[in-house]
Amino acid sequence: MRVLIAEDDDRLARAVAAGLRRRGMTVDVAPDGAGALDKLAVDAYDVVVLDRDLPGVHGDEICRRLAAGRSASRILMLTAARSVRDRVEGLGLGADDYLPKPFDFTELVARIQALARRPGAPPPAGLGFGDLALDPERRVVTRAGRTLALTPKEFAVLECLLRADGRPVSAEELLQRVWDEVADPFTTTVKTTIGRLRAKLGDPPVIETVRDSGYRIGGA
Numbered sequence: 001m002r003v004l005i006a007e008d009d010d011r012l013a014r015a016v017a018a019g020l021r022r023r024g025m026t027v028d029v030a031p032d033g034a035g036a037l038d039k040l041a042v043d044a045y046d047v048v049v050l051d052r053d054l055p056g057v058h059g060d061e062i063c064r065r066l067a068a069g070r071s072a073s074r075i076l077m078l079t080a081a082r083s084v085r086d087r088v089e090g091l092g093l094g095a096d097d098y099l100p101k102p103f104d105f106t107e108l109v110a111r112i113q114a115l116a117r118r119p120g121a122p123p124p125a126g127l128g129f130g131d132l133a134l135d136p137e138r139r140v141v142t143r144a145g146r147t148l149a150l151t152p153k154e155f156a157v158l159e160c161l162l163r164a165d166g167r168p169v170s171a172e173e174l175l176q177r178v179w180d181e182v183a184d185p186f187t188t189t190v191k192t193t194i195g196r197l198r199a200k201l202g203d204p205p206v207i208e209t210v211r212d213s214g215y216r217i218g219g220a
Contacts (some may be wrong), residue, residue, distance in 0.1 A: 007029070076112060077098050
């Protein structure tokens with residue numbers, strides 16, 4: 001799951017981003033409205049955690065633009081205002097959910113996960129190839145009935161490859177979808193993660209290297 005946090009409170013944004021990353025999500029952060037729009041123009045996000053009172057371009061305007069453009073991103077609006085009127089206004093602008101500050105982090109995670117499961121978002125149906133099975137909802141991977149202990153990045157890489165349904169996925173695409181904007185485009189982290197994942201998946205191999213194209217599920 002890829003999430004954009006549009007929040008001008010740097011301490012809050014960094015804490016939320018770190019917590020979501022620990023739960024296996026790919027997270028980008030924008031400190032103002034203009035930055036949020038720039039990132040939304042480049043990347044597709046499953047959920048946007050949007051502070052309503054962003055500096056520069058207001059959160060209301062971002063919400064209107066996403067709704068007018070029929071964006072597939074789900075919007076969870078945050079605000080310090082707690083009145084029913086404020087919640088109604090936020091939802092009327094096109095937000096999918098609304099959470100007043102201060103909030104409990106576990107509730108924020110639950111709401112993000114619920115939004116990602118709504119119609120229009122990638123379905124949490126099980127994925128698999130041969131005796132390999134991945135459950136996105138429970139975040140469990142098994143092979144030949146044996147549960148595998150994968151790191152969040154290994155899990156996300158495998159999920160991305162399985163969702164590609166045999167299409168080669170480049171290292172650049174994996175870096176963009178599984179890591180985040182701070183990842184070094186020249187890093188070998190994708191190759192290293194693929195190597196660890198292959199070792200954990202065991203034999204016969206299911207991840208194939210496609211020359212000049214990347215990686216795909218299909219065996220070697």
